[in-house]
Amino acid sequence: MDEVTLYERILGISDPWFVEHVELNAEAVHVYLGYDSGMALHCPICHQEARRYDAKPRTWRHMDTCQYQTLVHCDIPRTDCPEHGARQIEVPWAQRNGRFTHLFENTVIDWLQELSINAVARRFNLSWNAVDRIMRDAVARGLARRTSPDITHLSVDEVSRKKGHHYVTVISNRQGQVVGVQDGKDKDSLRSFYAALDQQQLTAIDTISMDMSPAYIYATLEEVPAAKRKICFDKFHVIQDLNKAVDGVRKTEMGQTATGDRRSLHLSRYLWLRNEQNLTQAHREMKAHLSRIATKTARAWAIVQYAKGLWDYSYPREAERAWLKWYGWAIRSRLTPMKTAAKAIKKKLWGIINAITKQRTNALAESINAKLKLIKVRAKGFRSNVRFQNTIWFYLGGLNLKH
Ligand SMILES: [Zn+2]
Structure with a gap:
């Protein structure tokens, strides 16, 4: 040749x-x-x-x-x-x-x-x-070649480009494919995603998993037909809110603790985020010790552990009864952050019940989050939201990228 x-x-x-x-x-x-x-x-x-x-x-x-x-x-x-x-x-x-x-x-x-x-x-x-x-x-x-992706089950989440700064809204489907990326994290961010869909597509959405913050809830209630039956507050975010409340209790209690124990309570922040079954022997001993010096934090932690067990019901009535029982306990705890978190949950219990009866697990939201974290680490920062959005599409959009 x-x-x-x-x-x-x-x-x-x-x-x-x-x-x-x-x-x-x-x-x-x-x-x-x-x-x-x-x-x-x-x-x-x-x-x-x-x-x-x-x-x-x-x-x-x-x-x-x-x-x-x-x-x-x-x-x-x-x-x-x-x-x-x-x-x-x-x-x-x-x-x-x-x-x-x-x-x-x-x-x-x-x-x-x-x-x-x-x-x-x-x-x-x-x-x-x-x-x-x-x-x-x-x-x-x-994107130009993309045929309409499956949007029956969606997850919406805000992702920051820098720690705590420059947010984008990421919408993904059940297959773990990103189907929408919008600038910002407010109501209009999600609304512009819905605006690109026609009425038939909006009606075909069965569940939309999200956290309990108002922006995404309102955008969905306004744009998606029968949204009140479709919005699911996912476990990952609900527990995250409760964990924040535990941390609030811990911080207050630190101020009331003897100096000698204050440092161990200070260092225990991540210990309280763990599930009982994931504790090592050393952790268990540390927790047993801390539970004696920080009884309020330990009580708050127990309230969260209980809530983590409330996601496996088949019937809405049954689930609601269990959650209301939990609410009663949290509200009588005399721990202000826990009471505030419990009240917020009670107000939005309908979305938690949706998540439970429609069996929306948080596995997906967490896996997308983990992938985004890797992308961020590898990129060592993004110059602009546009770059960040582009990178999300490139890696998670399931797009046919090649010539
Ligand atoms: Zn010509």
């Missing part, structure tokens, strides 16, 4: 495109492509046959040939359309205005599954911006 045929195969090009010749110099392989001048040209806009106007030289980077960087060169014909004027025709190996061949970009996309942008940029000797551009184009392509 001669080098011309070899590179025609490698680049996957065929009539009317062909390899004119291949050159190797000290740094790179240069592949020169041509367009069969006997073939008719068509305007890229109206697809009418048009005369050749001129040709413009262009260069694209392709995957390396062994140790040599490989560059593809071609004089791209421009058509002279009576209606659209001089237009460069499309080429099959690269996108309009792209600097890389499709195959090169596909390789970069593959490597991005394994490495950070910085690492990929180093590996391919590209600028950070060039890799970012490839990612952005891939997401735009994937």
Whole structure:
């Protein structure tokens, strides 16, 4: 096989495109492509046959040939359309205005599954911006090709780009695929996701899992038909709220504790977040000790443990009775943070009962959260919300990203 045929195969090009010749110099392989001048040209806009106007030289980077960087060169014909004027025709190996061949970009996309942008940029000797551009184009392509994803069961959550700053709203489905990313974490953030759906799609939503904060509840009540039967407050977030209340009790109690014990109570913050069954022997002993010096925190913790056990009911009545019993206990606890949290829960008990009877588990929300955490660690920060949103789409959108 001669080098011309070899590179025609490698680049996957065929009539009317062909390899004119291949050159190797000290740094790179240069592949020169041509367009069969006997073939008719068509305007890229109206697809009418048009005369050749001129040709413009262009260069694209392709995957390396062994140790040599490989560059593809071609004089791209421009058509002279009576209606659209001089237009460069499309080429099959690269996108309009792209600097890389499709195959090169596909390789970069593959490597991005394994490495950070910085690492990929180093590996391919590209600028950070060039890799970012490839990612952005891939997401735009994937979104344009996307057919309506399954939205029967949704989870909504706010995610911060920096710790406690710059939020985006992420909507995912039962398959763990992100189906929506919106700027901010307010009512309008979620509302703009719903706004893109038609009435039939909105009606087809069966459950929407979320935390108990008002923004998402109101957006859903306003936009989704029969939302009051569909909103599920997931266990993960409900318990998170209760854990915050326990921490509130612990902080107050620390102020009332003898100096010697204050430090161990201070250090015990994460101990109180654990489930009884996940405690090691050392933890158990520490907790037994702390329970004697911090009786209020221990009581608050027990209230949360009890609530964690209230998610496995089949019938709404049964579930409601159990939760109201729990509420009675929490409200009589004389622990202000627990009382406040319990009141908030009672007001929104309907959504917890929905979650229980529709058996919405929190596994999904947690797995999306874990994946997002990894993405954030790998990226070491995002310059903007747009970058952050794009990265979420790239990794979790289940999109067809390649050329
Ligand atoms: Zn035209």
